[in-house]
Amino acid sequence: MSFFLTLLIAFPLLAGLAVMVFSSPDDGDFPRWGALVAAVVNTCASLGLLSGALAGEHGWLLRSFEEKRAWVEAFGIHYWLRVDGFSTFLILLTTVATSVAVAASWNSVKSRAHIYFGSILVLSGAMIGVLASADLFLFYVFWEIMLLPALFLLGIFGGSLRRDALYKFVIYTMVGSLLMLVGVVFLGAQHLAARGTWDFGFDALYGLPLSPGAASWAFLAFVAAFAIKAALFPFHTWLPTAYSQAPMPVTFLLSAVMAKLGVYGLLRIAMPMFPDAAQTAAPYLAALAVAGVIYAAFAALAQDDAKLLVAYASVSHLGVILLGAFSFSQQAVVGTVFHLIGHAVTTGALFLLVGFMAERRGSTLISDWGGAARVMPVFATFFMLMMLAAVGLPGLSAFVGEFLILFGAFRDYAVLAALAATSIILGAAYMLWWYQRTMFGAVTQPEVARLKDLTLREGALLLPIMLAVIGLGVYPQPVVSAITPASVQYLARFGVEPDKSPTASPKNLEPLRHQSREHAHQEPVTSH
Amino acid sequence: MLTYAPLFPVILLTLVALVAMLMSALVRDASRTGVFSAVGLLFVMALSLQQWGTQQGPANILGNAVTVDGYSYFFYVLFCLIGIVTVFIAMPHLEREQAQRGEFYTLMLFSLVGMFVMVSSDDLMTLFLGFETMSLAIYVLVGWRRHQLRSNEGVLKYFFLGSLAAAIFLYGIALIYGSAGTVNLQSVAALLTAPGSALGVNGVFTVGVLLVLVGVGFKIAAVPFHMWTPDVYEGAPAPVTAFMATAVKAAGFALGIRLIAFLFEHQQLHDIAHIILFYGAILTMFVGNFFALAQKNFKRMLAYSGIAHTGYLLVGMLALPEAGAGTAVLYYLVAYALTNLGALAVAAFISGREEKFDNLEDFSGMAWRYPLAGICMAVCMFSLIGFPLTAGFFGKYMLFAAAFKANLAPLVVIAIVNSILSVYYYLRVVVVMFVEPVAENAAAPETMPLATKAVLAYTVAAVVWSGVGTFNVTPFFPGLVPLRAKAEASMKALTAIPQARVSTGTVEGKSSAPLQANAPLIH
């Protein structure tokens, strides 16, 4: 049995606690360096997951990383970790995002740095735990632990409206969590009723015979929990407040990973464990998701604070992702998981940039900016790239996922997918408008004229993100093919067979209607 | 001699109490009495644990006036644990209040004797006497700050309402005695299940049972018998509040479970109890959570929160026929006790002299001044919410699981709604302590006494440790870990009694048809 996943989870958790406990409140350097070293080490370690993921035909699970131990035997609760195509890259994303978040907060945390950096590490560990759990109970435990450091980071280090944001955040997520607890207990009890024992292992709960009426309620309980995390309209209002009030590196982490976990939960638990209820409810949920896409896009259009604008943009994009999660075509499912990563990179980067803007100008109000591209050209270049990535330009990270989702969802919900596709117009509208108002135009404010361009540290932070943005956009196939087997497994739970592979064309290329004879029946010259 | 072995823990505890009484008269340094009490309780706990491990089945001695079974031992250990922690909360507290007197520990020990009695008998009258012994000692403890009006008022209210409840309880016992001819619960259970017996549908008996339930409901603060709780909790010194919120409530539930367990043996009584508990639980949960939100005083808030938790526990009691429900209730009691001890230990420390600063706003920013207190409070609040990796989570989880199995899904949903409501006020405490600026008027000393530190560290560790759920590991925390492991067996011992009675009864089988539908308590 491998300890790899346990290490991956426990290392940041323990390092985080150690940073909190063994550092004096006035000391900034120890937590900073400690957290950075821990995060980077964990990032490097997590690369080990790729050995399995990229090995090619590895089947559904990376069996070599699986760990299973009894935890509470009386209730069939296991300490059971494993990863598959859905979770591998999200774990990688988490570790990388943690490192970036730590580095991005280097100078911005003035006091209580030990709590700050410790919380980030604990958050990271809990998120990896959520992603690696193969037992519903364990999943729930990690899910809840995740809330704590987020609470601290928002409540202690947040902006001036942090109390409001904190309450909203907590109320929303706790409502979701407790509803999920009902669902967890329900599933356990159903297993008990059907099989005579308690068991919370995912494998035991998939395909469990459920009583339809109660199952749909339990399904909704799970969906509520996950939808709140993933900011499904109309449960999204916590997100803009929390994202705009949290320190930007934290927002980066929340937006890049935590919001994604809601979608992950849908794909891992809510949908496949209640296939019937899921298929019944999916159109309505998809409609909500699409409503969110459009709604948040319009809201983003009307924001005058960059933080809120990006937050609403993120809600809008999450709507697209959720649409994918509620669809049952392979493209949509793979696209959903891929977009979790692709969108994480772009939105995360935008939040980082907004953070840099806040550090420089002391304000993220759009009206406090204007013409900055002349003053900080390198910043403007990075910003442009991320902005174009965020609007889903092909060849950059967000395109593939968005395309696959819309593409796949179109099969099940043509009208909804079409409505969701309006986000490519609206997204361009608010993003470009924002960029233009912030970066373009003449420099009219003396404060803007004094701004400094990107520092080396910030550039070094953005560089890997930039490479990821381009890399995922240009050559997504390795990731896509690693996700694919898991998606097949996932769809099989709904009785959905994957489409046949592209047909070798049943007939040869025939001449067109009016085509002249001498060019007919000539094969194109190909070489691969 | 060995016939009386099951009584040894009670006897030992009484001896400890008597020695403490002598010490309080003779030894000048009262803190020594405190230490002695703690050590004595440790011994009692060790003895209980040892006997728990060795004793086979329930022991009925002294003409069935004493029944000591696993259930009793469970509570012995729990009471001892609470007692020891209370001593350590009280010692620095009393020192600061300059009210360090041996009688405090003596009375606490005597009230523990009363509690021990409450769980060592099936005889209603004995139970009642235990109940009163406990109550009388607590009355005095509540009024410990005798020059403070707040404390006086608390004891006044508690004493008068307590006497009223005691009288009602006693009247109930009288009616049961009159209708059943006995006040021994085992005999009553046997009569209830005896074929052709009309006891279960006897009006006098039923009213007697209801009156007894009112008395118990008073002690566990079930709505509408809860009104005294916030006032008394607020008026009492924090260590006493801690003791009341944990030990007294646990004792009340110990009594309640015993009563309910035999009531459930009879169909009609089961129906009655079911309906009462059902609506009582809902009412209790809602009242607790609604009132708690509006509180500004921390101890008052905890009092209402305690009422809400009584509601959750009532859900568990309702599910009692279901396997695991008893375990859930007992485990919940432990979790709740640990959590409240931690929270009130923090309050006892932070509130300052005479607890002038026990309003929530006075706790503002205190987590930064006293990190351990902050952590402890946060852990306790999260445990009360039912957050994973805390004791409260497993408690709630087990309760809900049992209730689900017992087809009480509506109650579970209501309980969840209430849990959501409760998040508000629990979290506010954490927010106040961590997010708000440090309060200027705080009067707590700069350094935290060792005993307080020990208590806080212990409760944090215990709450988290039992939340991790690693029950099978060698106990790091005396009394805590085996509790969960053995609670199941203890519940079996308790609920097996009526069954054993039935099987040894005069006539085999149950003749009355409705009884058939009644599910046995333990599968």
Place this chain on the structure above:
Amino acid sequence: MIPTHHFLIVSAALFSIGLAGFIGRRNLFIIFMSVELMLNGVNLSFLAFARHLGDLGGHVFTFLVIALAAAEAAIGLAIVILIFKNAGAAAQSDALSVDQYQALKH
């Protein structure tokens, strides 16, 4: 022979008068004595039942209750004294009124 339930009804009457006194009066002493009256009502029930059943348990219970009442009386009176001395000094009048003590509320 007087039917047992006559005794029981007398007992219930005493208990009810105790109840009425408890909630109908403000005087601490009278409230206290109302409780005593209720206990006596219960005692009567015990003895009536004992006679009815021919069982001496009721007598023992009565005995125990009397002892209990003594203990309770001691504690209760001590509390009343304490309150009277403390609060009486503070409040110029109505020191014996139970309604005087309403500081802990809401």
Place this chain on the structure above:
Amino acid sequence: MTSSYLVSLVPLFPLLGAILLGLIALFSVGSGEGPNRRLVGLIACLGPILSLVVATRLFLGLYDHPQGYVHTAFTWFSVGSLHVPAEFWADRLSGVMIMVVTFVGSLIHIYSVGYMGHERGFTRFFAYLNLFTFSMLVLVLGKNVPLMFLGWEGVGACSYLLIGYYFTESEKALAANKAFIVNRVGDFGFLLGLFTLFWYLGSKGVWTVDFATIRAHADLITPAMAGVIGMLLFVGAMGKSAQIPLHTWLADAMAGPTPVSALIHAATMVTAGVYMVARMAAVYGVAPAAGHFIAIVGMCTAILAATIAITQHNIKKVLAYSTVSQLGYMFAAVGAGAYAAGVFHLFTHAFFKALLFLGAGAVIHAMHHEEEMDRYGGLIRKLPFTGGVMLIACVAIAGLPPLAGFFSKDAILFAQWESGWYWLYAVGLFTSFLTAFYMFRMWFLTFTGRPRDAQLFSHAHEGPAVMNGPLLVLAAGTVTVGFLGLPEALGGSAFAHWLAPAVGEHAHLPADLSGGALAAAKVALHRSEWLFASFAVVAGGLGILFAWLKHGTHVLPVFGQASGLFGVFQNKWYFDHVYDALFVKPSIHLLGWGTRHVVDPFIIDGVVRGVPRLYGAFADTIRLLQTGAVRVYAYVLLVGMLALLSFVLTKWSF
């Protein structure tokens, strides 16, 4: 054929150039002078020129391999039935396109070295331009729809970047936004078209996004479905190629540097829509209704843009609307199924419109970036070369033989007539008159008459050789390329013949004729071709005459606000006003404002905050029930007890 990897090389060179230049630009920030402009210019021109070399090699090879070359570089992404390789396909259609792109692109790169020589952000400009060339090449070479979409969006982004090149001027940045967003509306339709196509074909058992496979299986699509798909895809073309109602961005796009306008907004990018429709010829072949619709939209755009063009004062705006108008022609052609004619017009238009823009650039360069014709006049004396080449281009676009525009436009108009769409033909003919009018109006206003700004006039001078060279080459092209597409009467179109394997051949004669009937039909065809050609020549000539009468003879033409119908023309038919009132303002001020200030804070958060607030208020109220009076507590206790007792005693009888 061993050299098929060359297909992937074509877009590679500009990409490498773009990356290199981008890095140079990024690392030279703050280094004062910036990088060596000569070196940068060299690198910049190298990309498209190398591509041109490779493209020429491929193009020549296509003569023997009409089905083209395919090279799969790697798998872009592949999920289940959706297989999207990065696969490039040079067939005869894309062959023409890569020639246009690389040839015109190279010339414009060279021209820009001169034109942009003194601009800040020189390197950045060429990085964008190279990136554009790359995207455009991907667009035309991509063998499947998503890959084409990559190029499609890529050129859009580059267009955005280049229009906003002078970003310190807010209105130019806004023009860039507008271009991108309006294009996105088109892309929206394009994507939906792709989705419909894929899932519809998939339902027939063919899962593909590959152009060749789609072409082979287009007959599986029902006409109605093909109509829907065709319309949706055409929406994409509308955006990219500035057709009504998505044409509004192109005129604003003139905010970019003039070479950009020449390359992107005249010669290449804007023709992508036409190319796409030609690529999907098989699908449109199934849906004649969609074709008709496209033709109508095209012709409407043509005349609408022409009417606007006759009222514009800005030289680039005139050219911009001219472009829109010409694009309309192209769509009219492809709508009528005359793909060869459409693409041929695209081909010739690339030459003369690039020439016009570059010539205009030379004028603007000479006039110190003054673009308003109000201040031109008499420039032929200062800029004889520029005036000369522009005259050639104007004649070409006016449709006078034997220049390129004559043949291509004639073929289009004839195709309308042949399709039986006589109204469209009439509109086209009238537009042809307007075209000649506004082009010569522009030429006369610029080059003849008296100078209207003496100071600017006195400083005007011809551009450097690096600018004039490309003008000369393009002029030569304008004169000669027309002969590739002769009408049947003059021996038939080599161009159409060349394209036939890719888009099919537009049959001028019924297929079932033979012998004498065929010969007779041929004679009739040739006669009508002559007839219609003469109509076109007359229309063009009239236009020039009118322009001469109105503007050539006046010493000082009147400029100012036109009124009446011309007012509508000058205000671009109020499209911008309507869009602003209908879409832009309501989005921001109604929907955006409403979500931000009403729905989120009051409705949703009203619940989120309201429920807790209610909870709090309720709690604050009921806490008063705890009065603190012992007797009240006792009452509650006793009443509770009595309620309990009475409930039990009444529910169960004892």
Place this chain on the structure above:
Amino acid sequence: MHPAFFYLLSFVAIAAALAMVTQRHPLPAAFALVLSFLGLAGVYALLVAPLMAILQILVYAGAIMALVVFVIMLLNVRDEDLPREPGMPWQLGAGFAVGGVFFAMMVDVLSKYNSSPVTVSELSRAYGTSATGEPLFGGIATVGQVLFLKYTFPFEVISVLLTVAVVGVVVLAKRRI
């Protein structure tokens, strides 16, 4: 004994009880309560509970009530210390309403408690008779036997309870702690 004794004694007990709750000053109320207890002692005697009757007089009416009276006197309750109870009739009326409802319910329930009681002869047979022919039931010997054989544990518990009371009173009443 004649049933009239029962009704007379009951009347005394109830009337005295009523008098107790209606007195303004606690001292007359205490005396009324003593009277009531005495009446009750008589009823106890009617119930063949001589020991309890004696204890009632000795301990209850004697000791406990003496304590109460003593405390009332000790506190030297002035008139103004007594609660002004202007609305006392109303309050008491409400109290009696609650008590009355309870009483009515109890009467309803208890009146069904009419099975035939154990007869005197049966008592005599079970517990024996004294020299005068009275049953030993309820006498000091029989009660003591039961108390110490069957109810040892509660007896021990009550001793603890009394100890608690002692300690408690010491704590509460001491001048300074």
